[in-house]
Amino acid sequence: MPAWLVTLGWAVLKASLILGFVLFNALFLVWWERKFAARIQSRVGPQRTGRPFGYLQSMADVFKLLSKEDVVPARVDRWMYVLAPIVIFVPAVLVYVVVPFGPNLIVQDLNIGILYVAAVTSFTMIAIVMAGWAANNKYSVVSAMRAAAQLVAYEVPLVLAVIGPVMLAGTLSLQGIVRAQEGLWYIVVQPLGFLVFLTAGMAELNRAPFDLSEAESELVAGYNIEYSGMRWSFFFLAEFSNLVAVSAIATTLFLGGWQAPWFLPAAVKGLIPPVVWFLAKTYFLVTVIMWIRWTLPRVRIDQLLDFGWKFLLPVSLANIALTGLLFPVLVRLGWI
Amino acid sequence: MEAAVTRNRSFRDFLIYLYRAARAIVLGHAVTLKHLFRRPVTIRYPEEEYHATPWHRTYPALVIDEATRELKCTACMSCERACPPGIIAIERAQGEDKKTYPGEFWIDMLRCMECGICVEVCPFDALEMVPEYKMTAYHPDDGIFDKERLAVVVRGPKTPWPRRKGSYLEGGWPT
């Protein structure tokens, strides 16, 4: 077999694995979020399709969305309207290229992994602005403008929060950062960084309380107001895919990735495979983000920007300074 | 209350604000967490049913006298006159014994506002509000109830509306 064919085969295999993972995630998380929100709200949630817990509800939704009429409103900017769902979906999948699911379970361990993540996730903004503009609707335009302002404001603290672990690990590779956390998870020495990352990540994700661009009570549905059927579900897929991606990156950077907790004895560590640790932590973070979403009200756009520029940015800078100051101490203590 | 605007304050005030804000957010999350372990209050309708109080007013039904198996209604037209939206239509008929009875009795349930005034004005206790809330239909015409659709047998305790003064306790209470 020629070498290029092997490479191509692997690439296709990996790509389909990622795609499968993303789709499965979306199916599972839609159901999980509904059930979770329902319990918080004293409701039952999905229960009919797939009794008794409604676990087939997301499948039913998929079939419903697939069978819907493909509506393209008359006055939309057709090309942008059609392209926006793809533009938002592709980077959402691309992030997973560098996510280390296990010691050897990674598509490509780029040595600039973190930079790659920061670059790829920023694409979401372009897609949202495209969708908002193309739909030829005032609500969606306002939403697009909000999204742009929001992503610019929160990209900076997000990247700055990432710098802490990078400084401690001394590498940009995600796999390298995970390996560096064998002795101690970085959340212990970087609690501030973790909080900033989670907050900014939620803003990047457009999750409540930062879901300004799709604020259903003000802008009805924001940028996806004119979308329906499968096109709309691409936005949905991308949202849940990004949700897992941000949680996975946070796990990688601060919660030790696929490493078992450092304080456990070695015998126990060996019992559970790394990928299980990784997924467990990721889904825990996903659940926390959902929990926050179903608890807090939404902030306003000016308050959001204030919070990003005037609070998160100084805090993340302070975090970097602190990390630099504490670095020698931590090394002396043998914590890293 | 506690949480306040942060502008134009000293750094110490800002820290106090930060503490209060964080505490409030944590408390809020505690409430939602607590609800994760509470039982849902949903009634899953087709399997579990909502049991309305027996005197719930859903629609006026024609009462059948159990002894004679005939409608109590004498077609006196009181309800037709009293009905605010005017959706009751009665055609009076006369039997061989000169007693009047409703030859036709229609209620347009599509327009019924379920006020129960027809029941209140009925001098013969021939109408009752029934708590039967399953009234879906496939066609709007099904919303027009006729004599046959409206006829019910009322057994056991009556609904508690006092027709005449002090009468409602005599029937006993469904408890």
Next chain:
Amino acid sequence: MGGARTRPEPQTGARENVIELPVLAEGSVEEISGRTRQRARFRGDFEYPGDDFEGPNVNRWQYLPQTPPVEDLLVEEVREIEGNEREMVMNMGPQHPSTHGVLRCVLGLRGEAITRCRPDIGYLHRCHEKLNELWSYQGTIALSDRLDYLAAMTNELAFVLAVEKLLEIEPTERADYIRVICSELQRIASHLLFFGTTALDLGAVTPFLHSFREREAVYDVFEYISGARLLYNYMRFGGVRTDFPPGTDKKIREVLDLLENRLPEYHDLLSYNPIFAVRTQGVGVLSRDDAIAWGAAGPVLRGSGVAYDLRKADPYSGYEKFDFKVCVEESGDVWARFMVRMKEIEESIKIIRQALDGLPEGDARGQVPRFIKPPPGEVYARVEGPRGELGCYVVSDGSDKPYRCHWRTPSFHHVSLLEFVPVGHLVADVVAIIGSMDPVFGEVDK
């Protein structure tokens, strides 16, 4: 951890006892309905719009009579805004999730900032005052439920008080207490809904469902008392329709205890939340003078620092016997209106407890003939509804129908405040302001 279920337990055996369906004819309900329909068609008694439509057999409900095209008077205004390059017109409503029904606000936007706001109402107009002139006094009680459908008891009370004044009769003492209990329960239910919808407008879904859960508990009590959950038709001239059924006292006290347990949860979840605070404080400030001049009432007026509560200022139904305080906030913003309502829930609980403790024995239903013909005259009666002063102006000409019936509905004036309150705020604040006015479109559009 089993939380209290708010639904009543099934009344065992009750439903089986009461009715048996159907008994005259053979066949299922569906079959009988079908037969009814065929006979009705044959008789030609019933017809529907579109019956005479000749065409393909499609859903005939689509072919309702066409109304002539509506000329929008706001068009001029819209043109004016659009003529300005830096402004944009945004139509908020009438179909919008946060306009509490069918309010349409024409917003002029500069960026996201509101430069002007024109509320446009009438999408739910149901000729209420015209119907009042056509219906008997008794039917009008039932109809008045439909005004502010979230506070049906207080609507009825306003009308009943007006007609009682015309008839020169006094309700029995027990009826007065029952009326007070019902109005205060209604106030609680309405304010709980306000809490939920305000949270929803600000993007928090969970408080909405929590407050609706407790509201259902209050409605269970109403169902137990009056036989209906939303539109009660309970007040009568000279009394109420029925006395409290046995066990009502216990049921109400259970609900009050439940509420007292849950209110701190609400405050933890929403009221003290810093995001909620910054979203509401300083937003939509309505000055004291504006509030008075524009006829604001109830919590909106009290949120602007005017201690005006009809239960104190002009007591009716024996409110002077109860010890409660008028809740006032000075700041006049969304936060103030919110806090006034939340405090009023607690005051209402206090009033209900006092009323239950002092509930006198006696007849709850006055000796008033069923069909009444009040002497000619006119009267304006008003009550403090959950949304403010609800006035009912009745003119009688001696017949069995009101000659004229005018409703002074507080929400109507609160909507008029939207002409100037949101200006200068952002789009997100408009929904908060509309929410804090708590309009109910049943009574705005009448």
Next chain:
Amino acid sequence: MVEGDKAQPAMNDGTRQVLEAIRRDHPDWQPEVTRWGEVQLRVGREDLQAVARALRDDHGFNYCPSETVVDYVKEGRFELDVRLFNLDTGAKLVLKSDLPRDDATCPTLAGVWATCKWHEREIWDMFGVRFEGHPDLRRVFLSESFQGYPLRKDFVDARKPRPRLVRQR
């Protein structure tokens, strides 16, 4: 329905003071007392604005809960009915004015109490009373294409009646 000594106890202190003040300051206004303890003033429509302004500025009637019109079609007049309230003293006052039916115009009170702006829009919508000087006299509930003023007693709905169940009352 007006006057009568038995009605006097229902009047509250604020209203009594206002009644005295009006009798003292404006002997030509002829205040009456209704059965429900309100002061009632009946003024000609040309004096309406001046009286309203005096009531607001001199007697503290800062709050106008209700303004409406009754159509006395047999007498050929509309009766304007303005309810006033003093938030500080609790005084109640009714301002009445007769408007001839064939010339249904009235000076606006929107400049006195801002809330009358919407009250008067409603009256214009329902009765067709044109308020002179009103800043924004548009229909409020009905569409502009609606013909006629539905709360007038002689209003006839020209539209085809909607079919309904057998008997019409």
